[in-house]
Amino acid sequence: MSMHDAIAAFVHDGETVVIEGFTHLIGFAAGHEIIRQGRRDLTLARLTPDLLSDQMIAAGCVRTLIFSWAGNPGAGSLHAFRRAVEGGTLAIEEYSHFGMVMRFAAGAAQLPFGVLRDYMGTDLPVVNPAIRTVTCPYTGERLATVPALRPDVTVIHAQRADADGNAQIWGLVGVQKEAAFAARRVIVVVEELVDSAVIRADPNRTIVPGMIVDAVVVEPWGAHPSYAQGYYDRDNAFYVGWESISRDPAALDAYLDQYVYGVPDRAAYLAAQPGLTDRLRAGARVAAGVNYGY
Amino acid sequence: MATNVATDVAGTAAGYTPGEMMAVTASRELRDGEVVFVGIGLPNLACNLARATHAPHLVLVYESGAIGAVPERLPVSIGDPALVTGALMVSSMADVFQCLLQNGRIEVGFLGAAQVDRYANLNTTVIGAYDHPRVRLPGSGGAAEIAIHARRTIVVATLGIRSFPAAVDFVTSPGHRYRGTDRRALGMPGAGPVKVITDRGVLEPDAESGELVLTTLYPGVEVETVRASVGWPLVAREPLACAAAPTATELDLLRRTLDPEKLHLRA
Numbered sequence: 133m134s135m136h137d138a139i140a141a142f143v144h145d146g147e148t149v150v151i152e153g154f155t156h157l158i159g160f161a162a163g164h165e166i167i168r169q170g171r172r173d174l175t176l177a178r179l180t181p182d183l184l185s186d187q188m189i190a191a192g193c194v195r196t197l198i199f200s201w202a203g204n205p206g207a208g209s210l211h212a213f214r215r216a217v218e219g220g221t222l223a224i225e226e227y228s229h230f231g232m233v234m235r236f237a238a239g240a241a242q243l244p245f246g247v248l249r250d251y252m253g254t255d256l257p258v259v260n261p262a263i264r265t266v267t268c269p270y271t272g273e274r275l276a277t278v279p280a281l282r283p284d285v286t287v288i289h290a291q292r293a294d295a296d297g298n299a300q301i302w303g304l305v306g307v308q309k310e311a312a313f314a315a316r317r318v319i320v321v322v323e324e325l326v327d328s329a330v331i332r333a334d335p336n337r338t339i340v341p342g343m344i345v346d347a348v349v350v351e352p353w354g355a356h357p358s359y360a361q362g363y364y365d366r367d368n369a370f371y372v373g374w375e376s377i378s379r380d381p382a383a384l385d386a387y388l389d390q391y392v393y394g395v396p397d398r399a400a401y402l403a404a405q406p407g408l409t410d411r412l413r414a415g416a417r418v419a420a421g422v423n424y425g426y
Numbered sequence: 427m428a429t430n431v432a433t434d435v436a437g438t439a440a441g442y443t444p445g446e447m448m449a450v451t452a453s454r455e456l457r458d459g460e461v462v463f464v465g466i467g468l469p470n471l472a473c474n475l476a477r478a479t480h481a482p483h484l485v486l487v488y489e490s491g492a493i494g495a496v497p498e499r500l501p502v503s504i505g506d507p508a509l510v511t512g513a514l515m516v517s518s519m520a521d522v523f524q525c526l527l528q529n530g531r532i533e534v535g536f537l538g539a540a541q542v543d544r545y546a547n548l549n550t551t552v553i554g555a556y557d558h559p560r561v562r563l564p565g566s567g568g569a570a571e572i573a574i575h576a577r578r579t580i581v582v583a584t585l586g587i588r589s590f591p592a593a594v595d596f597v598t599s600p601g602h603r604y605r606g607t608d609r610r611a612l613g614m615p616g617a618g619p620v621k622v623i624t625d626r627g628v629l630e631p632d633a634e635s636g637e638l639v640l641t642t643l644y645p646g647v648e649v650e651t652v653r654a655s656v657g658w659p660l661v662a663r664e665p666l667a668c669a670a671a672p673t674a675t676e677l678d679l680l681r682r683t684l685d686p687e688k689l690h691l692r693a
Binding site: 155156179180199200201203205206207209213214217218220226227228230233234237251253254255256273274302303304305307309310359365366368371414417 | 466467489490491492501502503504505506507509510511512516517518519520523524527528547551556557558559560561562564565566567568569570571574575596597598599600604607609612613614615689
C-alpha cells in the first residue's frame with residue numbers, strides 16, 4: 133500500500149495516534165503524510181516527542197500531546213512545542229518514561245491500568261490526576277498506577293517485513309511492540325519488503341506479527357532524519373540545525389513548505405536532498421546467524 | 427557562563443575549563459565494574475571518560491535499551507546507533523525499567539537538571555507555574571524513576587542563583603525531602619543524590635537533614651563564591667576537601683578523543 137493510501141484509510145481527524153521509535157526508527161515519512169493530508173485535532177502520544185512532533189504541532193495537526201520527554205536530543209529544544217505550551221494552545225498530559233511504558237504495556241495486555249513503583253516525592257501526580265495509587269492486596273504497599281493507553285492507530289517503522297506485515301527490528305526496539313499491540317489499528321512501514329522465508333529463517337527478530345497489522349508500506353529512508361540500524365545513520369547535522377529552524381516560526385513554515393507540502397512523497401523528499409543518502413548510509417557490522425535446527 | 431569566576435581562575439590560569447573539571451570530577455565518582463544508568467550530555471561524557479581511564483569494566487546502561495554499551499564515538503544522544511554496535515544486550519524499554527531499574531540492578535544513576543534545590547530535588551519540567559510556564563523544559567524522561575530506584579545518584583549541574591534555588595519550581599526527580607517528608611519515609615528504594623557536582627565544587631546531603639552542604643572545592647575557588655551562587659544559607663562542612671585538577675591524560679581524552687567537536691564541553 134502507498135503511504136498516501138495507508139494514512140488516508142487508517143488515520144482520521146480527532147484520533148489518538150502513536151508514531152513510536154526511541155531515537156531509532158521514527159516514522160517521519162508517515163508523519164509528513166499526516167501533515168500533507170491535513171489531519172486535525174489529533175491526540176499524539178509518544179514517549180519522546182522530537183522533531184516530527186514539533187513539525188506536526190507547527191502544522192496544526194495536534195490538539196493534545198501525551199508524553200514523557202519533549203526535546204531535541206543532544207541538540208536543543210522543540211520550539212514549536214514550547215511556543216504552544218507556553219502560549220497555552222496545546223493540551224498536555226505528562227508522565228515519565230516508565231509511566232508511558234506501563235501505559236502501553238497495560239493497553240497491550242487489555243488491562244485497565246499499569247502498576248509501578250514510582251512517582252512518590254514528585255510533582256507529576258499533582259499536575260496529572262491520571263497518575264494514581266493502588267494498595268497491593270498482598271503486601272499492603274502503595275504503588276503508582278497509570279491508565280492503559282489504547283491508541284486508535286500506531287505506526288511502526290521497521291527494517292523489514294513480509295507482505296503480511298510480519299516485521300523485524302534490530303537495534304533499539306523501544307516500546308514498539310507494546311505500542312503496536314495496544315492499538316486498534318497498526319501501520320507497519322519498512323525499509324525493505326522481504327520474502328516470508330527471510331522472516332521465518334530468523335523468527336526471534338520479529339517484533340510485530342502480521343496478525344495485528346492493517347497496512348504495510350515500503351518506504352526506504354522513511355525514518356530520516358532519524359536512523360535505521362544497518363541502513364543509515366542519524367542525521368545529527370539536521371537535528372542540530374533544527375534548533376534555529378524551529379526557533380523561527382517563519383523558517384519552520386518555510387521548511388514545511390519545501391520538504392513536506394512541497395513534495396508528494398518520500399522519494400521526492402530524498403530527490404530534493406542530493407548527497408544525503410551517500411552521507412548517511414550505514415557501514416557493515418554483520419552478525420553471524422544461529423542454528424534454529426532441532 | 428563564559429564570565430564566571432571558575433572560568434577566570436581554573437580556566438585561564440590552570441589551563442582547563444569548569445566544564446572539563448565537572449566531567450573529570452564526575453567520572454572519578456564511578457568505580458570499576460559498576461552498573462551505571464547514563465543520562466544525556468555531560469553524564470554521558472563523564473561515563474565514557476571513566477571507561478577510558480580508571481573504570482574499563484563500567485557497565486553502561488542507557489534508557490534506550492543498550493546495555494554494556496561500548497560506543498566507538500561519543501553518542502550524540504542516548505539513542506545513538508553506536509550504543510548498539512558491540513553492546514552486551516539490547517532490551518526493550520519495558521525490560522529496562524522493570525527488570526533493571528525497578529529490580530534494583532542499577533548501582534549509579536547520573537542526572538542533570540535545570541534547577542537543583544536545598545534537598546537535591548531536581549526540576550527538568552518547567553520554570554514558573556506548570557499551567558503557565560515561563561520556560562517549558564523537556565520533562566522527566568526516565569529521571570524520576572532513576573532518582574527513586576538507582577542505589578545512588580550523582581547530579582551534575584552548573585551553579586547559579588537561578589539554577590540552585592531554595593525550592594525548585596517543580597519536583598521532577600525527588601531528592602532527600604519532599605514537602606517535609608524524608609525520602610525513606612516515602613518508600614523510595616534508592617539512596618538518592620549522594621553528590622551534586624557543580625562547576626565550582628561538590629555538594630553533599632547532610633546525613634540528618636538531607637540538606638545539601640558544601641564538601642569539596644575546586645582549585646582556586648572560594649567558599650563565598652559558591653555560597654553566593656545558591657538560594658539558601660549554604661553550610662560548608664569542615665574540613666573542606668580540594669578536588670584534584672584534571673590530569674593531562676584526562677584532558678587529552680576529553681579534547682582529542684571523547685568530545686573533539688565540543689558537543690558537550692562548549693567553551
